Amino acid sequence: MDSQPRPVRLRGRAVGAAARGAGRGVGIRGAASYVDQAFASDGRAAAEALGPGHYGDSRFYPGRETFHLLRTCNVWTAGALRAAGLPVRNAITLDGLMSQVRALRAR
Numbered sequence: 550m551d552s553q554p555r556p557v558r559l560r561g562r563a564v565g566a567a568a569r570g571a572g573r574g575v576g577i578r579g580a581a582s583y584v585d586q587a588f589a590s591d592g593r594a595a596a597e598a599l600g601p602g603h604y605g606d607s608r609f610y611p612g613r614e615t616f617h618l619l620r621t622c623n624v625w626t627a628g629a630l631r632a633a634g635l636p637v638r639n640a641i642t643l644d645g646l647m648s649q650v651r652a653l654r655a656r
Contacts, residue, residue: 575634583632587625589613 588596589611598608614625623646624639631637635653640646 575632577633580629580633583629587612587614 590596591611596610598610600609602608614620616622616625619641621641623641623643627637627639627646627649630650635650637646637649637653640649
């Protein structure tokens with residue numbers, strides 16, 4: 550397994566009231582803090598983009614974390630959702646994560 554930190558890819562999305570934390574823990578502030586801590590900013594106020602991402606307005610930024618077979622972007626995303634107060638478990642696959650999110654939405 551490679552232990553080099555990997556870039557963080559961000560893409561903007563509109564956020565609904567449930568994701569902002571209406572009645573669910575710390576909401577978007579907790580998720581924003583989780584994301585902020587993922588950046589490797591080398592003491593600067595903000596991390597500088599490494600370059601364009603895969604989508605129109607997305608960018609790659611230097612990251613602090615490493616990723617491998619059992620530590621995927623879906624596991625990282627589950628951590629951000631937990632930081633927002635949502636009761637989700639780590640999931641290696643997108644389907645595993647999204648099935649939990651859909652179940653929460655159905656509540």
